[in-house]
Amino acid sequence: MKKLFFSLLRGVFLLLSVSAFAQVDSPDALIKKMTDEVLIIVRHDKDIQNGNSKKAIELVETKVLPNFNFQHMTALAMGRDWNKATPEQKKRLTEEFKTLLVRTYSNALTGYKDQTVRFKPTKMQNGDTDVDVKTEILQPGSKPIQLDYSMEKLADGWKVYDVVVAGVSLVSNYRNTFNQEVRANGVEGLIQMIDAKNKQLEAGKK
Amino acid sequence: MKTQMTKRMFSTACAAVILSVLTGCATTADNPKDPYEGFNRAMFTVNEGIDVVVKPVAQGYDAAAPLPVKAGVGNFFGNIYDVWTAFNNFLQGKGGQGLSDVGRVLVNTTIGIGGVFDVASEMGLEKHTEDFGQTLGKWGVDDGPYFYWPLIGPRTTRDTFGWMVDSYADPVWRIDDVPLRNTLATVRFVDLRASLLPTDKIVDQAAFDKYNYIRDAYLQNRRSEINDGKAPIQGRDDTECKQSRCY
Numbered sequence: 328m329k330k331l332f333f334s335l336l337r338g339v340f341l342l343l344s345v346s347a348f349a350q351v352d353s354p355d356a357l358i359k360k361m362t363d364e365v366l367i368i369v370r371h372d373k374d375i376q377n378g379n380s381k382k383a384i385e386l387v388e389t390k391v392l393p394n395f396n397f398q399h400m401t402a403l404a405m406g407r408d409w410n411k412a413t414p415e416q417k418k419r420l421t422e423e424f425k426t427l428l429v430r431t432y433s434n435a436l437t438g439y440k441d442q443t444v445r446f447k448p449t450k451m452q453n454g455d456t457d458v459d460v461k462t463e464i465l466q467p468g469s470k471p472i473q474l475d476y477s478m479e480k481l482a483d484g485w486k487v488y489d490v491v492v493a494g495v496s497l498v499s500n501y502r503n504t505f506n507q508e509v510r511a512n513g514v515e516g517l518i519q520m521i522d523a524k525n526k527q528l529e530a531g532k533k
Numbered sequence: 534m535k536t537q538m539t540k541r542m543f544s545t546a547c548a549a550v551i552l553s554v555l556t557g558c559a560t561t562a563d564n565p566k567d568p569y570e571g572f573n574r575a576m577f578t579v580n581e582g583i584d585v586v587v588k589p590v591a592q593g594y595d596a597a598a599p600l601p602v603k604a605g606v607g608n609f610f611g612n613i614y615d616v617w618t619a620f621n622n623f624l625q626g627k628g629g630q631g632l633s634d635v636g637r638v639l640v641n642t643t644i645g646i647g648g649v650f651d652v653a654s655e656m657g658l659e660k661h662t663e664d665f666g667q668t669l670g671k672w673g674v675d676d677g678p679y680f681y682w683p684l685i686g687p688r689t690t691r692d693t694f695g696w697m698v699d700s701y702a703d704p705v706w707r708i709d710d711v712p713l714r715n716t717l718a719t720v721r722f723v724d725l726r727a728s729l730l731p732t733d734k735i736v737d738q739a740a741f742d743k744y745n746y747i748r749d750a751y752l753q754n755r756r757s758e759i760n761d762g763k764a765p766i767q768g769r770d771d772t773e774c775k776q777s778r779c780y
Contacts, residue, residue, distance in 0.1 A: 403769065431739040435731070441600055467600060468607025468651075469728055470660050473762060489766070494757020495750045496766045497739070503749055504741050507563055524741060 354478040354485040355449040357394060358460045362444050364390050365436070375437055383433035391432065396479065396486035397425040403489060404501040405517075408509040416514050423521040428497075430528050442466045444474075456480040459491075566679050566689075567748060573681035577744050580683055588733075591726035605649040607728070610721050611660065612641045612648025617702055621663035625671040633658050662758075665702075666695025670759035679748060687751040 352360070368386055369375050375383050398417070401424040402409040412420060447461040457479050463471040477489035490497045508517045567573065595603070619634035637653035637660065645652040654660055669691050670676065677690030688696055700706065705721065708714040740746035756764045 427739070431735060434738050435735050467604035469611070470662055477766075489769075491766060493754050494762060494764065495753040496769070499766060499769065500746065500749050500753065501741075503564060504745050508741075520741065528738060 352484060353449075354451070354458050354476075354480075355446065355460045357485055358462065358476050358478075358487075359446055361390060361394055362446075362462070366444065369436055376440065378437045380430075380433055380437060383436045384429060387429050387433045387436070392425075392429065394485075394487055395428075396481065396488045397421050397428070399479070399486075399488040400424065400428070400498050403496075403498045405505050405509070406499075406502050408506055408514070408517075411509065412514045416518065419518050420514070420521070423518060423525060426525045427521055427528075430525070431497075445471070564679075564748070566752060568678050569680065573679070573748075574744055576681045576683055580681070580686065583684065587723075587726055588730075591723050591730060594723050595727040595730055603724070603727070604651075606720065606724050608641070608645070608651045609648045610724065611651065612638060612645070613704055614662070615641070615660070616704070617699065618661050618663045620702075621665060621668045622661065624668045625663065630661055634661060664692075664695055665698040666692035666755075667759050669695055670755075676755070679752065681744075681748070687747060689752070689755065692755065
């Protein structure tokens, strides 16, 4: 009886350790890793601090981009209009929106100084496929800013599909503008609008 | 002087709203929350004009003042505001948070040398920010149409009223020594503007239409604040893309 109990126990341990190995990075661990890596580079790179956006974009593309699901982000930004787009348009929309988000995010990094990031415990249960990873940006002299990442579990691991700053979804904040453009000029008009904006940013006019 | 100016501009603005409603010149809005878009966009332009002067001052302050000074200034005014936050927390029935805020003020005013150092945060007493507009929201008052006012910027109708109560309760405006009062109010205004500088840059880059972007972000932010960060993100459920099923 005692023997059976121990072998059962050993079996449970074995199972636990196997599942621990098979498990992908947990969403909060992923965000922490990503943030830490980016911050270390930004803190040591004088070029980025002085506003070298090319270097900042490179950093975002290698460290941040692989953890994001841009297709879902684009769909979220468009709402119901997403399903009006053909598969080919969806692809172009995602590409354009991705370029815009990467630029904006990189630019935010170049303005980065004096802040630190605090990671808050993530409420998550076994089997969850959609969680919010909560962090706080601390800066001396002002109230902490909440920065949350909404994440979903896909086949190749956890991916971010929304970034929420102080309760403002950086993705759905585009919803009204995008819907308005689709209503006026169709999906093609929207693609052209984002493309024009990207070109304008590229040219460094703004 | 500034409060009078603000009040005068405010009443002028109110008159302008009534006028625009009467003449029906502001009915072109796309957003149901923003029926006075015509008026609001005009005021937005006015503020952009004012900012041509204010922004360089804020940038100068941001560049010239060392970090500890800026932190000290922010903490000092933050400590004064914590009193009002505590009061609003009690009004909203959040006694625990209110008590914590009272504790913050006691600690920071004494050990934090008049509020210059935020010792309370280091001790784990988290900073909250509550205003009367949030209290009204908590009590169930609807937010009403959105406005963009000169100087004070975006406010819903409810939050405009809340702002008036906040200003009335503001201890800085109650100081009898006029030069001191005006100096404090000016420094606070510049500090506030300076704290928004990083956001400026992002909005300039991210927005297709700055007016729309700020309005939508403001409305999202207020909804979140009133629900203490627990509001569902608007528009997330009506997309048919939950869990990547639509692509």
